[in-house]
Amino acid sequence: MKSPTDGARGLTTRLRTAKGRTTASQKWLERQLNDPYVRAAKAAGWRSRAAFKIIELDEKYKLFRPGQRVVDLGAAPGGWTQVAVQRVGDRGKVVGLDLLPMDVIPGATLLQGDFEDAAVEQEVLAALDGPADLVLSDMAPNTTGHNATDHLRILNLIELALHFGAKVLVPGGAFVAKVFQGGTERDMLNWLKRDFASVKHAKPPASRKDSAEMYVVAQGYRGEKP
Numbered sequence: 001m002k003s004p005t006d007g008a009r010g011l012t013t014r015l016r017t018a019k020g021r022t023t024a025s026q027k028w029l030e031r032q033l034n035d036p037y038v039r040a041a042k043a044a045g046w047r048s049r050a051a052f053k054i055i056e057l058d059e060k061y062k063l064f065r066p067g068q069r070v071v072d073l074g075a076a077p078g079g080w081t082q083v084a085v086q087r088v089g090d091r092g093k094v095v096g097l098d099l100l101p102m103d104v105i106p107g108a109t110l111l112q113g114d115f116e117d118a119a120v121e122q123e124v125l126a127a128l129d130g131p132a133d134l135v136l137s138d139m140a141p142n143t144t145g146h147n148a149t150d151h152l153r154i155l156n157l158i159e160l161a162l163h164f165g166a167k168v169l170v171p172g173g174a175f176v177a178k179v180f181q182g183g184t185e186r187d188m189l190n191w192l193k194r195d196f197a198s199v200k201h202a203k204p205p206a207s208r209k210d211s212a213e214m215y216v217v218a219q220g221y222r223g224e225k226p
């Protein structure tokens with residue numbers, strides 16, 4: 001696929017006035033306005049620039065196939081869900097969950113709730129109504145600014161997503177999750193390596209270089225059902 005950064009015009013938008021804006025929000029806005037992925041997402045009708053991350057991961061790891069059943073955790077505003085719906089087609093099924101409400105995406109079942117809440121996990125299971133071929137998690141908690149707390153919260157979300165994957169994935173299924181700080185924790189990595197034939201860490205080009213975000217891509221599920 002042509003990358004959104006290919007042939008970028010090199011024009012930089014600078015905001016004329018920062019009146020009433022904090023430096024951080026002005027920087028964010030300038031970055032958005034100058035980001036080729038933001039422009040390309042808008043042009044392609046994707047709800048988020050994050051859509052390109054899953055597109056790039058799919059190009060590298062061949063994640064999607066027509067007819068697959070996919071769960072997308074931390075789905076809002078819906079870029080990954082849109083890509084999943086398009087790639088699994090009419091015979092597939094896509095269930096997306098987020099803390100935040102999402103506008104309808106034709107072809108997907110969208111739920112609102114906190115994945116840390118066991119009742120919400122049950123709702124996702126009910127909506128899925130069967131096994132999954134692919135579990136995606138782009139969940140990222142709001143940071144508190146306290147590094148140790150933030151790290152634990154992120155780890156908890158990844159672990160919950162992985163537990164969920166163990167419950168629903170078919171043999172041969174795949175799990176993709178956002179991880180931070182140089183990859184997956186040792187215990188989690190051992191768990192993944194035991195239960196999946198292949199475990200890779202990847203930073204897709206659409207993931208900002210200055211962000212510690214990366215993804216773990218585990219394929220070929222062979223674990224036992226918990």
Ligand SMILES: C[S@@+](CC[C@H](N)C(=O)[O-])C[C@H]1O[C@@H](n2cnc3c(N)ncnc32)[C@H](O)[C@@H]1O
Binds near residue numbers: 077078081
């Ligand atoms: C980076 S965004 C996801 C972007 C999405 N993949 C897309 O393509 O549009 C991370 C999302 O995770 C969600 N999230 C964080 N913690 C969550 C939780 N405990 N349960 C459900 N969603 C959660 C946030 O609300 C946020 O919308």
